[in-house]
Each structure stands twice: as C-alpha cells, then as structure tokens.
Amino acid sequence: MSDPVPAILAHVEAGLAASLDRLFDFLRIPSISAQPDHAGDCRRAAEWACAQLAGIGFEAGLRPTAGHPIVVAHHPGKRAGASGQGPHLLYYGHYDVQPPEPLALWTSDPFAPALVDGPRGKRIVARGAVDDKGQVMTFIEALRAWHTVAGGPPTRVSVFLEGEEECGSPSLPAFLDANRAELAADLAIVCDTSMWDFATPAITTRLRGMCYVEITLKGPNRDLHSGMYGGSALNPINALARILGQLHDADGRVQVPGFYDRVTDIPPALLRQWEALGFDEGAYLRDIGLSEPAGERQRFALERLWARPTADINGIWGGYTGAGSKTVIASEASAKLSFRLVPDQDPAEVFEGLKRFVAARAPADARIEYKLFGHSPGIAMPEEAPWLGAAQTALAAEFGRAPVLMGCGGSIPVVEAMRRQIGLDSLLVGFGLDDDQIHSPNEKFELECFRRGIRANARLLASLAALPTTRATA
Amino acid sequence: MSDPVPAILAHVEAGLAASLDRLFDFLRIPSISAQPDHAGDCRRAAEWACAQLAGIGFEAGLRPTAGHPIVVAHHPGKRAGASGQGPHLLYYGHYDVQPPEPLALWTSDPFAPALVDGPRGKRIVARGAVDDKGQVMTFIEALRAWHTVAGGPPTRVSVFLEGEEECGSPSLPAFLDANRAELAADLAIVCDTSMWDFATPAITTRLRGMCYVEITLKGPNRDLHSGMYGGSALNPINALARILGQLHDADGRVQVPGFYDRVTDIPPALLRQWEALGFDEGAYLRDIGLSEPAGERQRFALERLWARPTADINGIWGGYTGAGSKTVIASEASAKLSFRLVPDQDPAEVFEGLKRFVAARAPADARIEYKLFGHSPGIAMPEEAPWLGAAQTALAAEFGRAPVLMGCGGSIPVVEAMRRQIGLDSLLVGFGLDDDQIHSPNEKFELECFRRGIRANARLLASLAALPTTRATA
Numbered sequence: 007m008s009d010p011v012p013a014i015l016a017h018v019e020a021g022l023a024a025s026l027d028r029l030f031d032f033l034r035i036p037s038i039s040a041q042p043d044h045a046g047d048c049r050r051a052a053e054w055a056c057a058q059l060a061g062i063g064f065e066a067g068l069r070p071t072a073g074h075p076i077v078v079a080h081h082p083g084k085r086a087g088a089s090g091q092g093p094h095l096l097y098y099g100h101y102d103v104q105p106p107e108p109l110a111l112w113t114s115d116p117f118a119p120a121l122v123d124g125p126r127g128k129r130i131v132a133r134g135a136v137d138d139k140g141q142v143m144t145f146i147e148a149l150r151a152w153h154t155v156a157g158g159p160p161t162r163v164s165v166f167l168e169g170e171e172e173c174g175s176p177s178l179p180a181f182l183d184a185n186r187a188e189l190a191a192d193l194a195i196v197c198d199t200s201m202w203d204f205a206t207p208a209i210t211t212r213l214r215g216m217c218y219v220e221i222t223l224k225g226p227n228r229d230l231h232s233g234m235y236g237g238s239a240l241n242p243i244n245a246l247a248r249i250l251g252q253l254h255d256a257d258g259r260v261q262v263p264g265f266y267d268r269v270t271d272i273p274p275a276l277l278r279q280w281e282a283l284g285f286d287e288g289a290y291l292r293d294i295g296l297s298e299p300a301g302e303r304q305r306f307a308l309e310r311l312w313a314r315p316t317a318d319i320n321g322i323w324g325g326y327t328g329a330g331s332k333t334v335i336a337s338e339a340s341a342k343l344s345f346r347l348v349p350d351q352d353p354a355e356v357f358e359g360l361k362r363f364v365a366a367r368a369p370a371d372a373r374i375e376y377k378l379f380g381h382s383p384g385i386a387m388p389e390e391a392p393w394l395g396a397a398q399t400a401l402a403a404e405f406g407r408a409p410v411l412m413g414c415g416g417s418i419p420v421v422e423a424m425r426r427q428i429g430l431d432s433l434l435v436g437f438g439l440d441d442d443q444i445h446s447p448n449e450k451f452e453l454e455c456f457r458r459g460i461r462a463n464a465r466l467l468a469s470l471a472a473l474p475t476t477r478a479t480a
Numbered sequence: 481m482s483d484p485v486p487a488i489l490a491h492v493e494a495g496l497a498a499s500l501d502r503l504f505d506f507l508r509i510p511s512i513s514a515q516p517d518h519a520g521d522c523r524r525a526a527e528w529a530c531a532q533l534a535g536i537g538f539e540a541g542l543r544p545t546a547g548h549p550i551v552v553a554h555h556p557g558k559r560a561g562a563s564g565q566g567p568h569l570l571y572y573g574h575y576d577v578q579p580p581e582p583l584a585l586w587t588s589d590p591f592a593p594a595l596v597d598g599p600r601g602k603r604i605v606a607r608g609a610v611d612d613k614g615q616v617m618t619f620i621e622a623l624r625a626w627h628t629v630a631g632g633p634p635t636r637v638s639v640f641l642e643g644e645e646e647c648g649s650p651s652l653p654a655f656l657d658a659n660r661a662e663l664a665a666d667l668a669i670v671c672d673t674s675m676w677d678f679a680t681p682a683i684t685t686r687l688r689g690m691c692y693v694e695i696t697l698k699g700p701n702r703d704l705h706s707g708m709y710g711g712s713a714l715n716p717i718n719a720l721a722r723i724l725g726q727l728h729d730a731d732g733r734v735q736v737p738g739f740y741d742r743v744t745d746i747p748p749a750l751l752r753q754w755e756a757l758g759f760d761e762g763a764y765l766r767d768i769g770l771s772e773p774a775g776e777r778q779r780f781a782l783e784r785l786w787a788r789p790t791a792d793i794n795g796i797w798g799g800y801t802g803a804g805s806k807t808v809i810a811s812e813a814s815a816k817l818s819f820r821l822v823p824d825q826d827p828a829e830v831f832e833g834l835k836r837f838v839a840a841r842a843p844a845d846a847r848i849e850y851k852l853f854g855h856s857p858g859i860a861m862p863e864e865a866p867w868l869g870a871a872q873t874a875l876a877a878e879f880g881r882a883p884v885l886m887g888c889g890g891s892i893p894v895v896e897a898m899r900r901q902i903g904l905d906s907l908l909v910g911f912g913l914d915d916d917q918i919h920s921p922n923e924k925f926e927l928e929c930f931r932r933g934i935r936a937n938a939r940l941l942a943s944l945a946a947l948p949t950t951r952a953t954a
Contacts (some may be wrong), residue, residue, distance in 0.1 A: 105806060108501035111702070142539030156931050173804045183544045214707060218805045227769030228585070231919040232792045233688060233890025234818050237775040237784040238761065239768060243726065243793040243815075251725020253718065287712065294713060295701030301711040310711040318706045319717040320808050326816060327794035330514030330647040331692045331853035332579055333818050333890075335921050341717075342800060344807050371770045416707025416807075445705040445808050452484050 009451075014024075014464050018149045022457055025147040026121070026130075028058065031117040032101075032139045033132040037101035039074055040173040044443040048074040048169045051101040053166050058146055062153040064165065069090055069185070070144075071177035074102060074169030081149075083471075084158035092161030092471040093192035093349045093393070096430065097470025099142035099435040100182035101197070104445045105136035111447035121453070126204055137444040141197040141413040141436055151464055153287070160471035164191055168420065174218055174229065176379020176443030182427040187340035192468070193393050194424050197463075199436030201285070202410040204452070207462065210434035212312055212315070212413035215347035215384035217356045220377040221364065223249075230335040240371050242339040243324045249367045250341060253317050258302040259346070260317045262359040268350040272313045280308040283410065293441065314383075315347040346384075346415060353381030382419035385429065392473055397433050400469040404462040417437045433444060435466065440444065484630045492624045496931055499605075499621040500595070502532065503930070506575075506613045507593040507606040510932040513548055514647040522548040522643045525575040532620055536627040536641065543659075545651035548576060549644030552662070557945075558632035566635030566805050566945040567666035570904065572749040572894055573616035574645035574672070577608035578919045584823035585921035595927070600678055602927040610925035611918040614643065615671040615910050618933030625938055632947035638665055639653060642893040642894065645672075645829075646795035648692055649893045650852020667867050667944070668898050670938075673910030676757070678926070681875040681936065682848050682906035683868065686786055686887035687895060689858035691830045692794075694851040695838065696814040697723075703799075704809040714845050716813040723841045724815060727791050732776040734791045736820070736833040746787045754782040757884065769947050786887025789858075790820040804866070820858075820889060827855030856893035861905065866947055874943040876937040890919045909940065 018025075037043040037051035046158035052068050052075045059066040059079040066079035083092065114120045119132035130140065145165075152159045166189065170177055182189065202208040225242040228236070255261055271277075285308035291297060301310045310316075324339030325331035345356050357378060364374055387394070389411065401409040414434070424430040437459035442451050492499075498621070512518040526542050526549045533540040533553040540553035557566065580590035588594045593606035604614060619639075625631045640663065644651055658661065677680040699714040706715075729735055740918035745751075765771060775784045784790075798813030802808035812951035819830050831852060838848055862870070863885065875883040897903040911933035917923050 040802065040806060042803060104498070104808075105800070105802060107800070108703070108803070165792040172806075177854075183642070216707075216807070218807065220805075225770065228583070228767060228917065229920040231890065232790075232794060233888070234785075234817055234914065235789055235920070236790040238765070238773050238781060240770055240772070240774045241792050244724075244774075244791075246813075247721045247724040247793060249725070249729070249798070250718075250721040254722070264500060275634050279784055291712070294704060294709070295840050296699065296712070296714055298844050299712050299845065300714045300718075307712060313706075314711055316706075317718075318710050318715050318809055319799065320723060320806060321704060321799035321801045321810070322717050322813065323801040325793065326579065326581070326603050327795045327814075327848075328514065328579060329516060329583070331694075331816060331818070332514060332646075332794060332919065333690070333692065334578075335792055336795070339713075339796065341721075342805060344805070345706060346712075369774065370772050414707070415710060416705065424730060435775040438710065443702065444708070445806070446703045463908070 011468050014151045014155045015461055018460050019153050026088045030119045033134055034117055036117045037102050038105050040105055052077050052169055055101050063158050064151045070441040071181055072262055075178040075474055076181055077167035080163040081159055084156055093473050094162040096191035096194045097145050097165045098137045098194055098196045099367045100168045102169040102172050104172045106133045110162045113448055118357055126452050129450045131450045133449055135449050136438045137443045138198045140447035140451040145197055147460045178423055182423055186428050187366045190428050194430045194432040196432045196434050197419055197436050198418055199434045200412055200438040207405045207409040208412045209397055209409050210414045211387040211411050213385050214415050214417050215382045216417035217353040218379040219346040220342045222338055224338040226337045229337050232333040232335045239335055240369050243333045245369050245372055245435055246339040249364055262363045264359045272387050286360040311415040314346055315348050315363045318344055320344050348384040349386050382417055382422045387420050396469040396473055400465040401462055404465055482649040485942050488625045488629045489935055491629050492934050503617045504593045507608055508591055510591045511576050512579050513644050514579055526551050526643055529575050537625045537632050544667045545655055547651040550655055551641035553639040555633055555637045557636045558630055567947050568636040570620050570641045570665035570668045570793055572668055572670045574612045574642045576643045576646050576775045580607045587922055599888050600926050603924045605922055605924045607923055609923050610912045612672045614925040619937045621670055621934045622937030633941055652897055656897055660902050664902050668904045668906040668907050670895055670906045671910050672892055673888055673908045674912040679880045681883040682886045683871055683883050684888045685861040685863055685885050687859050688889050688891050689856045690853045690891035691819040691827040691855040694816045696812055696849045698812040699846040702809045705810050706807040706809050713809055714843050715809045719846055720813040724836055736835045736837045743822055785889040791820050792818055794818050823860050856891055856896045859896050867907055870943040870947055872937040875936055878939055
C-alpha cells in the first residue's frame, strides 16, 4: 500500500482544533501528585487518559500502585497478529504536574487553560501545558491520526503513563519489576524534553540524575524566647544555615565528601559539538534577570548544565515567617535539597556523603532527620543505535533541519529505571522550549510546538516501524 | 492613720478568685500585635484594660497612634491634691501578645485560658498568661485593693499600657515625645520581668537591647526548574544560607564588622555576684532538651545571657516548603534576624554593620532588601538609687528573702525610650519564671506567682509612697 503519512499529516492539520480541546480537558484536572489532597484529581487524570487510548483502539487500563495509578495501554499494530513485523514501541509520559504555587504570580488560573497571543503565535498557558500533559498529547493525537486514517499504528505500540514523576516516582521501580514481561518492548519513547530552539528539533542523549533529600535539624525541645535563651541555647536555624552555607566552595564546587569521585569529563568531541551550538549564556541569564553565571567556574555553560553535577536548596523553612517580628529561637529548621547527578555518580553514595557532610558540621546537641524523596543516576544514550538514526530522519523531514543531539540538565528517573529494570533504551524526543517556565508560574506550551509535535510523532511512527524486528537497540 | 497594708493584703487574699476571673477575661482577647488581622482584638484589649482602670478611680483613656492604641490613666493619690507628698509613679505594661504559632503544639486553645495542675500548684495556661497580661494584672489588682480598702493609691499614680511591645514598639517614641509633660513622673515601674526562682524575688538592673531585621535576597526574576537552570542560575536560598552561615565564627563570636567595638566587660564585682547565684546551666539546658551551651566560648553562662551581645536567626523561608519534593530554584529567600545588644552598643551601627557584612558576601546579581522592625540599646540601672532600696524592702517583706539584682537577656525598648525621651528611670520588678515558656506554646503563669505579684505590688506602693517628694531618681 502507498505511504499513509501524507494523509495522516493532513488529518492532523484538519483535527488540530479538536486536539487542542482534548488537551484543555486534560489540563483542567489539577493532578498535583505531591499534594495528598489532590490524589482524587490524579486518579481522574489517569482515567481521562485511559479513556482517550481506549477510544483509539488500545486495550487500556489503570494499574493500582502504593501511590497514584499507572495507565498501561497496548495496541498490536494495524496488521493484527503481525506484531513481529516491526519493533515494539513503548511510549512513556506522565499525567501528574508540579504544585502551582506561588499562585499570586499566575496571570490566569493554572488549571483553567488559556490560549493567549505570544511572540511566536498562540500559546497554551496552564500548569502542565508542556510538562508533561502537552507532550503526552502530541503522541496520543499522532496515534489517533494513525488510527483514523490507517486503522491503527504501523507497528506494535504500548503506552505507559505514570502519575508520580513530579514527586520522585516512588511507585515506579516496584511496578516495573512486577510487570517486566508486559512492558518488555524494543524501545521506549519518552516525551518529556525540549527542542534546541523554536525552529530546531532535538534528541536528548544525556540526562542528569537526581538525589532529592529533605533534612530537618532539631535542637531545643520547644520554641524559646531569644532574649531569655539567646547566647546559650542552640539555634537550629543558625546551625542549618551554617551547614548548608558550606555546600559549595568559593569556586562553586560541591563540598559533599566524595561527590566528584566518579565524575568524568565528557569526550572532547562532544564538548566541541556543544560549543558549536552557539549557546548565548548571557541572553539565557538576561531572560531570568541575571548577568553572572553561578555554579562551577572554568566550565563551559552547556557543560555545567548538561554534564556537571550540582547542589541546590529547593526550599528552606523554620521559626517565625509571618508578618512583623517574633523574637523566637525555633526548636527545629528544615530544608529540601536536590543534587543533579551525572553518569557514574551513585545517588546512594551522594546521600551517604551528604549525611557525613552534615554530621561533621552539626552541633553535638543537634538531632538530624532525613527524608529521601527520590534518586536516579544520570545516563548517556548509545549514539550509534539504529533507532536514533530513524528518529533523526523523521525529525529532519518535519522541521527541515537535522535535530541537535543535546544533553538535558533535568532528570527523568523512568529512563534510568527502564534501562536498569527491563533493559530498555529510551529515545528522548520532546517539543518544549527553554522559556516554557515549567515548574514556574505561567507555564506555557507554544501552539506551534504542539502542532509540530503531533506531526513529528506521526512521522516517527513510520520511521521506527520500518526498523528490523530484532531488538531496535541491538 | 494606721498602716493600711495588712488590711489591703487581706483584701487581696479574699478577692483572689475575682482577680483571676478578670485576668482570664483579659487573656481571652487575641491581641496579637504583629498580625494585622488582629488589630481589632488589640483595640478590644486596650478598651478592656481602660475600663478596669476607670473602675478603680482612674481617669483613663485610649490614645490613638499610627499603630495600636495606648492606654493612659491617672490617679492623684488617695489624698486628692496632695500629689506632692510622694513620688509620682508611672506603671508600664503591654496588652499585646506574641503570635501563638505553632498552634499544633498547644495542649489547649491559647486564647481559652486554663487553670491546670503543675508541680508548684495551679498554673494559668494561655498566650499572654505572664507576658504581659498576667504581670499587668498584678499591679492593677494591687491598685484595686488600695482603691477598695484605702480609697486609692498612697501616692500619685499613672498607668501606661502599650499595644506594640511584641512587634518592636514602632509607635512608642513619637507618643512619648508628644506626651512628655503628661508622662513625666518621678519613676517608672515596669512589670515585664522574672523572679530569680519560685521562692526568690528579683529586681532587674540590666537589660539587653535589640536590633531586629528582616532580609530578603532576590535573584532570578521567577522560580526556575533546578534541572534546566541548576549550575548556571543564582540560587537565592543557597546564597542566603552561605551569608547567614557566616554570622558566627567557630568560637561563637558574631562576625558583623564592628559588632564588639563598643562592648565592655562587666565589673568583676558584678560578675562575682552573678557567679555566686549558683546558676546551674546544665539543668537550664536539660530543661530545653540540650546539653551543651551555644554562644561565645570562655564566657560564664549568666554573662553570656545578661551581658554579652548575640545574633539569632528567628525565622527563614524560601522556595517550596510543602509536602513532598519540588525541584525549583526560588526567585528569592528571606530571613528574620535579631541581635541582642549590651549597653553602649549602637543599634543603628549594628544595622549598618549587618548591611556591610551581607554586601561583602552577596553574589553580584543578588538584590538585597531590608526591613528594620525595631531597635533599642541595652541599658544598666543606677544601683544606688533610693527607689531601688525601697523596692528591695517591699519584696523582702513579701517573700521573706532579699531580692536578687539580676540582668535580663531580653530587651524592653520602653525602658530605654522612657529614659532617653522623658528622663525617667525604671524599676523592673516582675513575677515570671524562666520556665513560663513565654513566646512558646503553652505559655503559663504560676497562680502563686500571680498572687505574690499582687501582694508585692501592694506593698511596693506603700514603700515608694514613703520616699521624699524630690525626684525619686535623685
């Protein structure tokens, strides 16, 4: 039969308004996985996505976990029974979103999606617009077009949507272990990354890992009057600031013992490739109101962002934080810390190193408590894999230029988990932009990125389906 | 006429239950001066106190300020027109209270006063039980007994109750300037301090001053994803922790430039007197769950608490502080800092020193904002004043032992303000105990301390009334 792609792309264009309506329905569900009182909303989001997949020929269901449910859906491919004819593709995305706070900084309700004018045309503004509901809908709408025009995807496809990506995916490892056989595909396709810029697609081949820890330092058994006790009683906020204030040295290097033991420099060739991208760190910083890079000195900007580990305090609290003044010595103080890791760093070692770092600096009377919210090592993709070539072809056809092979400073624990637990490599193709303000107020997704994302995913299905049956990662 | 004191003391005993009922009425009013939404409650507390004074023969009224109103009341003394016969006494107290947070740690509603059993008999549990509503009622009830039994106090008395003591008394200086003539008495009596212990009264002759500052460090123009920006963007929480983590050196000395320039050691004789008090710092720390003193090394415990300056972070906040994890780089971070000062230190100099300390350590891109919530120098009383002797006599008579001349680690800005602005010395006599948990959950006042406080104030009025007319401070 003739190449169905042109008809499928035409169908995508004709159905774009309907695709946008469906995305808006998805965005209206406040599926904030980190906040227990939104558990019901997370389930609603999972059920909504499940219904979408069932509606385009997938056998779809919700799988319970200790936390939020996981959506799993399967389609044998349009030639039923011929599932051996192309690689089995496993699409991954997440239906949960970050908390929207601080709400005051949003120009519209984070869960009432708005289509507003921007310098690049219309943009979709909402929490989850791009991270990750918008990206999930690029492949669901592409699968819908294949279903409508060609009766189904050109090869065997499974879809896997989790609801805890924004809070460290606590239920994911056990789920993958328990469902290894069902999820063992040839290649995972993860849609949660960015393009190089508005005109240039990208495939992400490096991801930083993560170790996220909450630390609480406890001192006096109750809050104290700073006049009656100041000068004699341990002040937990003073002590925590003193410890965390030593996280970095004057050159921006993380002082946790052993932190750099397994960190290696990237290959000179890759570094040259990145240097050739013409990244303008000045403009990148001006956009966020800054002028000087933080972090390690004497390192190239993209190297710092994609291939060097970091330590950031993501939250800190203790004592009186209301209006006016209160002369109190608090009984405890807490902070949330995240370390971005590179390949070969072991998150468990980093956590142990942090404990030693803190213990060496904590007052004798301080009691320290830790909560580990998530950890995954950084990873680098095999740049010679055939599926990578097929993906480059599909993206080049859609955008009229070759995709950039880039790194990502963020971490996607599922990519590491799928490789470690079910031996699956991941193709990371996404359509976000650096200025999408993910995790911030007024998160947005360019309408044109959404459209191009659906079209690119439609083409990608054709390119990957043409790969040999043998494990695509061979 | 015969000495009215025995009859007055008998009346105090007979009316103790009614005195307690009135204190409970006062405690039920949540007059939290630091929280704007409690402004109405502050006014209600002021009106309540005003009515009490009017009910015992005082000409009492509320005076408006830029903040919460001030209660001023006058009584000519029982021999009307004979106001020249004894010193004019100005009683000071405050009707406002600290915020009750954290509410979860209270065993009862902070504004529903409870009378509960304790190791020393009944105790009054409520926010403000001792600081300062309970202490204010010790002299109002003493004045009531004089009114009922003797027709009024034995000398001219004025009462002055402010409503902003717990938030730095911002309106006080202007008020004192505007009402200098009306408030110019011979001696101020300030009831906001503690006894040495449950059996031993005390007169406080040294107070630490205060400089309370809120600092906000601003970096990126919005919250950022720590994966996308970590390693390149300034993290305000990292920066603030780094700066505040350097507030003290390894020996506990404050590192603000010039901080100790005007600090002198106390006289050896006074230090010996304090050392002779047998203060058990081990027990004092065990009571709050600690074992090792913080603060300056190589200093005697009471010296650190009463005669050495300190720096404490009273509150800190920034980034994500909710449940679970959020990988964000916040756009700003804030902290509330208080410095306890000793005589001769200049709060304005300390504030300027803090600004230099921060500027020298802040990243180039950081924008720093300050709020100054209050400042007053530390002070020391003239220990040879005749009113001091009279007070010692009255307290010794009530408690059967001589009062301790002690220092106080806290600050009472009004004492410094009355001396500087209206040339008035203050007699600091109070009936709190170190374990009253002021500014903490479950603040309490021992019923026996309340009773003894009323009786001691009744006696004190007689002793001070017997002083020569000439300025008692001469």
